[in-house]
Every structure is written in structure tokens, then in C-alpha cells.
Amino acid sequence: MPSAPKESTNWTVAGAKARLSEVIERAQSSPQTITRNGKPSVVVVxxxxxxxxxxxxxTLAEFLLKSPLRGADLTLGRQRDEPCDLPL
Incomplete structure (x- = not known):
């Protein structure tokens, strides 16, 4: 028995507007891409x-603690430029 054809997950803006309920329904099971001028514009999930x-x-602290650079002996320089006036 042949399998059913896979439903498309790509929509044009016009197609998505005309069938918004279907786009929303399909987004419940897989992301739906809406294209504008033939290029992906947004994804509905x-x-x-x-x-x-x-x-x-x-937390940010947990992220930094897991960094592969943690413990690396890096020497970081700092510029010591004089402050300058910025236009308002």
C-alpha cells in the first residue's frame, strides 16, 4: 500500500492568509514556513x-562555567584610549 503524500510545510503569504486555520492546525505537529517573494520569511510553530x-x-554563570575556554590561560589586552566628546 503506498504511503500518503507528505503535506507541505511551505506556504505563500496569500496561501497562509486564505487558509490560516489550516496553517495553525499543521503547526501543532510541525513548523510551517511562510514565504514572501519566494524566500522564507517566517516560521509558525x-x-x-x-x-x-x-x-x-x-543562568549566565552556569553557561560561563561550562565554557570550553574556562581555565584557558588567555591574555586579554585592553585599549587605554583617551575619552572623546561625542556629538549630541
Whole structure:
């Protein structure tokens, strides 16, 4: 038995506007790309996916402690330029 054709995840702006409910429904299971002038413009994802992708995964301190450069003996220079007046 042949498998069903895979539903497209790409939409034109006009197609997405005309079938917004379908775009939203499909976004519940996989990201939907909306193109403008033939180029990807935005991706619609479920709220659950968005929360998962944007959730904080620790503190800045934890991130820095896990850095592969931690413990590397780096010598960093600092410029000692004189301050200058900036136009307002």
C-alpha cells in the first residue's frame, strides 16, 4: 500500500492568509514556513514548541562555567584610549 503524500510545510503569504486555520492546525505537529517573494520569511510553530525553544536553560554563570575556554590561560589586552566628546 503506498504511503500518503507528505503535506507541505511551505506556504505563500496569500496561501497562509486564505487558509490560516489550516496553517495553525499543521503547526501543532510541525513548523510551517511562510514565504514572501519566494524566500522564507517566517516560521509558525505551536505555542508548546515556542516555549520549549525559548525556555531559559540555566543562568549566565552556569553557561560561563561550562565554557570550553574556562581555565584557558588567555591574555586579554585592553585599549587605554583617551575619552572623546561625542556629538549630541
Amino acid at each position: 505551536s505555542a508548546e514548541e515556542w516555549q520549549r525553544k525559548t525556555a531559559r536553560k540555566g
